[in-house]
Amino acid sequence: MSSIGTGYDLAASTFSPDGRIFQVEYAQKAVDNAGTMIAIRGKNGIVMVADKVISSKLYTDNANPRMFNVNDNVGVGVSGNYPDGFSLKNYAYGEAMKWLKDYREPMPVQNIANAVAEYIHIHTLGISRPFGAGAYFISWNKQTGGRLFLVEPSGLNYEYKAWAVGKHRQAAKAEIEKLKIDELDVQQLVKEAARIIMAVRDENKDKNVQIEMGWVGEHTDGKYEEVPSEVVTAAEEWATAKLDEDDMED
């Protein structure tokens, strides 16, 4: 960022002369530097995986989860600044409640993503600081199949087949592109996703890391759930074996 310190980066309320909003770009950095988090849409469901650093052994198992239910059908995964992400999840939750009150049916994933994107966008207008977090929203049902959205700190909200954010997003995206994800079922996705997360780790720097997973699909009857720890462990074991095997070939 060449023009750092030229006076246009102290608040999101002013554009730089070349049309950039530095505060929003810095907020994006909070996501870019956080643990890798990927989401993949497969044949019959979606899997979301986060790589988290466990900074102390004194934390309870799965303290500070990054994935939550918004309602029974939609899952949210937040990356970046944890309290910011947590607050986004709470906002999404409130919106889903309002929807349920007004329409008496669960809020669809696209509407949730849009509502959150609009909320995030308001925070890029210079009133207060932007959110240093991004949020995946995933759901699956028989009519629409799987849907996956990512809302970024700028308020950008795109729908993806698969995506990666965080530290090793480039490597992770390259790995995802090698897969025929449309043909993979959820069980295979879980394994491949674990493999990708572990493959892109920097062995020297990424220590005390833990994988967290969430899924939704035909097998959960369209309900978003946290992936059971046995399944995650099995996927990790499969991935370790697979990665060792690949190393042997090289």
Place this chain on the structure above:
Amino acid sequence: MNAHDELQRTLNPTCTGTSVIALQYKTGVVVLTDRVVSYGKMARYKNVSRQYKVNDNVLIAFGGDHADFHWLQNVIERQVLLWKRFDQDIGPKALHGYLTSLLYGRRCKMNPIWNTLVVAGVEEEEKNNKETSTPFIGVITQKGCAYQVKHIATGLGAFLLNQAVEDEWRKKGEDLSREDAEAVLRKSLELTIYHDCVADNEFEIGRVDATEGVVLGKEEKVIGDWSIAETNCQYE
């Protein structure tokens, strides 16, 4: 209260349901409601359930205004979602307490919710141990008067049935089996259709069992014995 506030209040219910009869048995609760919606004394809609499954542990049945109850279903649904956010399932005791406050609050605003509610369920005493779960029946009247019972009949049933249901209950007490409890309910419904002109002979029996959870009832029908009608001097 302002001068014309009465114009904005429900002063009379419109589409209504009549009695609810519920009874505890050894490991759960059975609840009977008929399946008609009355508009005044006319049987306006048939095949409508008056029972709502809240989650695996709680079932709510109601008498009184259908529209108010539909609104309540939404309130309850949102409450369930709020509890899930903290990884908890709302139990019958907590829901009974919540609805008591809600109905009492509304009557204090002179704008009551026109329902008599029967909250039936099993209260989990220990996590992941269904054997220690205890049956629960809680009643809330339209004015927020709430109490817990082992057996209940509401609506016109309160005048007709409570003694009969209690007599049956006392014979076996806590050891009452589900089959016996359902037999009591069926007999009770038969008594209401003889005396309550808005009660219907099509009904359902839902139950909440400690091990099976909530099981919604299937539609059933009772004909009864109408030979007694001959002795009624107004009967044509």
